[in-house]
Amino acid sequence: MNTQDLIKKFRKNGYKATSQRLAICKLILSRKDHPTADQIYQVLKEEYPTISLTTIYNTLRILVELGLIQELGFNEGSIRYDPDMELHINMVCSKCGKIDDYKAENIIQLWNTIISDLGFKPIGQRIDIYYECEECK
Amino acid sequence: MNTQDLIKKFRKNGYKATSQRLAICKLILSRKDHPTADQIYQVLKEEYPTISLTTIYNTLRILVELGLIQELGFNEGSIRYDPDMELHINMVCSKCGKIDDYKAENIIQLWNTIISDLGFKPIGQRIDIYYECEECK
DNA sequence: TATTGATTTGTAATCATTATTAAAATAGTT
DNA sequence: AACTATTTTAATAATGATTACAAATCAATA
Numbered sequence: 001m002n003t004q005d006l007i008k009k010f011r012k013n014g015y016k017a018t019s020q021r022l023a024i025c026k027l028i029l030s031r032k033d034h035p036t037a038d039q040i041y042q043v044l045k046e047e048y049p050t051i052s053l054t055t056i057y058n059t060l061r062i063l064v065e066l067g068l069i070q071e072l073g074f075n076e077g078s079i080r081y082d083p084d085m086e087l088h089i090n091m092v093c094s095k096c097g098k099i100d101d102y103k104a105e106n107i108i109q110l111w112n113t114i115i116s117d118l119g120f121k122p123i124g125q126r127i128d129i130y131y132e133c134e135e136c137k
Numbered sequence: 138m139n140t141q142d143l144i145k146k147f148r149k150n151g152y153k154a155t156s157q158r159l160a161i162c163k164l165i166l167s168r169k170d171h172p173t174a175d176q177i178y179q180v181l182k183e184e185y186p187t188i189s190l191t192t193i194y195n196t197l198r199i200l201v202e203l204g205l206i207q208e209l210g211f212n213e214g215s216i217r218y219d220p221d222m223e224l225h226i227n228m229v230c231s232k233c234g235k236i237d238d239y240k241a242e243n244i245i246q247l248w249n250t251i252i253s254d255l256g257f258k259p260i261g262q263r264i265d266i267y268y269e270c271e272e273c274k
Numbered sequence: 275t276a277t278t279g280a281t282t283t284g285t286a287a288t289c290a291t292t293a294t295t296a297a298a299a300t301a302g303t304t
Numbered sequence: 305a306a307c308t309a310t311t312t313t314a315a316t317a318a319t320g321a322t323t324a325c326a327a328a329t330c331a332a333t334a
Contacts, residue, residue: 011332014280015280015281016280016281016330016331016332017331017332018280018281018282018330018331019330020281020282021281036321037321037322038320038321050282050283050284051282051283052282052283052284053283053321053322054282054283054284054322054323054324055281055282055283057321057322057323058281058282071212072212073210073211073212073213073214074210075208075209075210075216076210077210077216077290077291077320077321078320078321078322079212079214079321079322089251094260094261104251104254105251105254106247106250106251106254107251109247110244110247110248110251113241113243113244113247114226114241114244114266115266117241117242118266120268122266122267122268123231123267123268123269124231124266124267125264125265125266125267126263126264126265126267127262127263127264127265128262128263128264129255129259129261129262130259130260130261130262130263131257131259131260132260148301151311152311152312153299153300153301153310153311153312154300154301155299155300155311155312155313156299157312157313158312173290174290174291175290187313187314187315188313188314189313189314189315190290190291190314191291191292191293191313191314191315192312192313192314194290194291194292195312195313214289214290214321214322215289215290216290216291275334276333276334277332277333277334278331278332278333278334279330279331279332280329280330280331280332281328281329281330281331282327282328282329282330283326283327283328283329284325284326284327284328285324285325285326286323286324286325287322287323287324287325288321288322288323288324289320289321289322289323290319290320290321290322291318291319291320291321292317292318292319292320293316293317293318293319294315294316294317294318295314295315295316295317296313296314296315297312297313297314297315298311298312298313298314299310299311299312299313300309300310300311300312301308301309301310301311302307302308302309302310303306303307303308303309304305304306304307304308
């Protein structure tokens with residue numbers, strides 16, 4: 001999603017398209033490592049020295065509401081943000097917490113089987129696999 | 138798992154079988170609603186008025202280590218504890234946070250297919266489905 | 275460009291969890 | 305049953321992530 005589309009999306013939903021919001025969007029939508037709010041803050045501080053963590057949190061909440069990203073709560077106590085809204089598996093290293101997305105072949109089949117049994121369409125889903133990554137072994 | 142087996146399990150792993158630990162175990166292993174540490178604390182305070190949250194957390198950590206329960210971090214900021222270590226789906230209400238376990242019929246087969254593609258045996262997994270429960274609708 | 279209301283920011287507050295440490299309880303041994 | 309070394313508990317303080325608040329700033333519209 002490019003900047004113009006983002007601006008439109010914000011305005012259509014009654015939100016102002018501030019430079020901070022656009023910067024946060026561009027960052028989170030481009031990253032695949034599921035950063036925390038603080039990690040986003042640390043990066044954006046360089047370009048926007050007065051940006052505050054509150055703004056990061058507020059913007060992330062809006063992006064969740066607009067369906068652009070997904071929140072993933074983990075056991076270490078922090079929430080990570082995932083811009084991949086398609087069906088996928090989060091490969092989570094139990095030691096270092098690193099996360100990679102994994103698009104398995106049969107996952108769509110698995111998913112369709114599950115939801116056809118449910119009888120209704122769920123709002124969303126989350127599939128994690130926990131393992132020990134190469135660096136940690 | 139009965140009390141005697143629990144005592145054996147603790148001792149075999151170098152942990153003392155204190156009454157607090159046994160009470161926490163019995164409670165968490167019998168509940169299906171994935172309680173938080175504080176919810177467990179609130180219940181056990183009745184029977185053990187001097188029990189502390191620290192003890193709850195310490196014991197839960199041991200139970201995770203012994204493979205008896207699973208930690209599930211959620212977005213509202215709290216960790217919930219799930220005594221069901223078998224493959225199952227957490228049906229999570231996006232509004233009230235209620236969680237029910239759901240054992241779908243064909244999941245295990247499909248899941249095994251996905252796992253075998255990985256080439257290694259994962260430590261664990263987690264499958265959530267988010268929806269709006271009856272009471273919240 | 276002026277106005278109005280939303281947004282940002284810095285600070286303080288909150289909540290869950292962890293660290294610390296003296297006192298109490300346990301398991302193994304006499 | 306008592307002894308003792310060691311672990312565990314429990315109370316408090318500390319930490320870290322997130323949220324609340326209020327004054328200053330900015331975006332959108334006229």
